[in-house]
Amino acid sequence: MECISETQAAQDEVVDIGVALRESNIQDVLGELDGELIGLVPVKLRIRQIASLLLVERLREQMALCADPPSLHMCFTGRPGTGKTTVAMRMAKILHRLGYVRRGHLVVATRDDLVGQYVGHTAPKTKEILQKATGGVLFIDEAYYLYRAENERDYGQEAIEILLQFMENRRDDLVVILAGYKERMDSFFQSNPGMHSRIAHHIDFPDYSLDELIEIAELMARQQMYGFDEDSRAAFKEYLQLRIKQPLFANARSVRNAIDRIKLRQAVRLVEQGGRIAKQELARIDALDIRQSRVFQGGLDGAEVHSPAKALQV
Amino acid sequence: MRITQGTFSFLPDLTDQQIVSQIDYCITNGWSIGIEHTDDPHPRNSYWEMWDLPMFEVRDPAAILVEIKACRKALPNHYIKVNANNPLRGRETVALSFIVNRPQREPGFRLDRQEVGGRAIQYTIHSYAADKPEGERYDGERTDSGNGRG
Numbered sequence: 001m002e003c004i005s006e007t008q009a010a011q012d013e014v015v016d017i018g019v020a021l022r023e024s025n026i027q028d029v030l031g032e033l034d035g036e037l038i039g040l041v042p043v044k045l046r047i048r049q050i051a052s053l054l055l056v057e058r059l060r061e062q063m064a065l066c067a068d069p070p071s072l073h074m075c076f077t078g079r080p081g082t083g084k085t086t087v088a089m090r091m092a093k094i095l096h097r098l099g100y101v102r103r104g105h106l107v108v109a110t111r112d113d114l115v116g117q118y119v120g121h122t123a124p125k126t127k128e129i130l131q132k133a134t135g136g137v138l139f140i141d142e143a144y145y146l147y148r149a150e151n152e153r154d155y156g157q158e159a160i161e162i163l164l165q166f167m168e169n170r171r172d173d174l175v176v177i178l179a180g181y182k183e184r185m186d187s188f189f190q191s192n193p194g195m196h197s198r199i200a201h202h203i204d205f206p207d208y209s210l211d212e213l214i215e216i217a218e219l220m221a222r223q224q225m226y227g228f229d230e231d232s233r234a235a236f237k238e239y240l241q242l243r244i245k246q247p248l249f250a251n252a253r254s255v256r257n258a259i260d261r262i263k264l265r266q267a268v269r270l271v272e273q274g275g276r277i278a279k280q281e282l283a284r285i286d287a288l289d290i291r292q293s294r295v296f297q298g299g300l301d302g303a304e305v306h307s308p309a310k311a312l313q314v
Numbered sequence: 315m316r317i318t319q320g321t322f323s324f325l326p327d328l329t330d331q332q333i334v335s336q337i338d339y340c341i342t343n344g345w346s347i348g349i350e351h352t353d354d355p356h357p358r359n360s361y362w363e364m365w366d367l368p369m370f371e372v373r374d375p376a377a378i379l380v381e382i383k384a385c386r387k388a389l390p391n392h393y394i395k396v397n398a399n400n401p402l403r404g405r406e407t408v409a410l411s412f413i414v415n416r417p418q419r420e421p422g423f424r425l426d427r428q429e430v431g432g433r434a435i436q437y438t439i440h441s442y443a444a445d446k447p448e449g450e451r452y453d454g455e456r457t458d459s460g461n462g463r464g
Contacts (some may be wrong), residue, residue: 130368135373
């Protein structure tokens with residue numbers, strides 16, 4: 001009602017969205033998001049939408065257009081290694097730039113950090129984490145572990161209740177982001193409708209495509225001053241094609257682990273080779289470094305035993 | 315008689331906003347905050363009781379103000395102070411300490427003179443409030459205060 005009863009003079013005021021955008025510096029963060037994170041198109045779109053909404057809310061508030069403080073709690077769903085934590089960190093930055101959280105730090109917590117071992121242990125534990133996260137973003141990974149349907153005396157329920165109270169009463173102080181697998185998150189919300197209704201933004205993180213994973217690998221290698229050549233790029237593509245089909249594939253995280261192992265094999269190869277080598281050889285990943293992986297023989301990577309004795313001999 | 319202990323005690327009582335600014339300064343310096351309370355106003359009483367544990371790794375003063383308010387609510391007529399501990403090697407001590415709550419009425423102290431050998435006199439100060447048992451020393455005090463967290 002109050003919104004409508006604005007006088008005409010006040011309604012003629014103007015705001016410059018461009019200036020507000022520049023002052024908030026969120027463009028940098030959104031740019032970083034686009035540049036450093038490969039793929040995730042729907043996620044980036046949603047983040048942009050949320051950022052725009054928050055910016056407009058700020059302007060509306062300045063113009064005294066009645067604005068309830070927006071609910072900022074979010075839920076990120078997706079399989080492991082799809083970038084949920086990374087995006088949460090960026091989200092904290094965006095919220096900080098727009099002035100919705102005062103400090104903009106990210107506190108990552110799991111069930112172990114929130115739920116106690118015995119009666120009376122949960123509340124102080126949960127409170128301590130909430131205290132640490134005040135002024136920033138609390139990221140609860142695999143949030144569905146908080147609720148154990150099979151055990152009604154589980155202390156997780158207590159943690160959830162404290163969390164809910166905080167999410168409702170101290171919205172200015174803290175933003176909560178829940179994360180986990182989509183299906184399990186859905187059943188968690190079904191048993192905790194209070195939680196579901198307090199979360200405004202649900203963002204689903206899709207799996208990466210093969211091309212995106214290769215791009216991620218190139219980026220990771222580049223960041224560590226390594227580089228693929230023609231052969232090794234092809235080998236890595238073959239490797240990924242096989243690896244994706246295997247169980248426990250964790251998207252970008254598996255790529256990072258693969259690169260770590262490739263670095264190991266490259267080091268072993270160079271040491272065995274001995275002699276004088278050029279600088280670019282130190283940075284180059286050879287196809288051989290990739291093809292030695294057990295994935296090519298149908299095994300799981302990480303368990304290979306490639307000539308460990310030789311590496312030690314040197 | 316107004317007790318003057320710690321920093322800012324000769325100034326009027328700090329408002330919550332001023333308290334938040336001071337805590338913000340402490341946090342920026344990496345000092346961790348602890349809240350303590352007592353109802354024994356004697357200046358030599360250096361052992362105040364802790365309100366919960368010191369708050370390490372807290373990044374925002376709002377979280378600490380919530381605790382101060384909770385402590386005030388539970389113990390409205392106690393002295394409550396905020397201690398900021400500097401954990402740096404070589405310091406490892408309280409860097410800033412100030413009172414954030416005091417009883418409504420502070421009856422003050424009387425001076426006792428004790429004549430000892432050779433007509434010498436020993437002086438001691440005695441708090442009127444301390445005549446009553448702990449927890450009942452100030453008006454309107456709850457008797458079940460104990461050490462906080464009921």
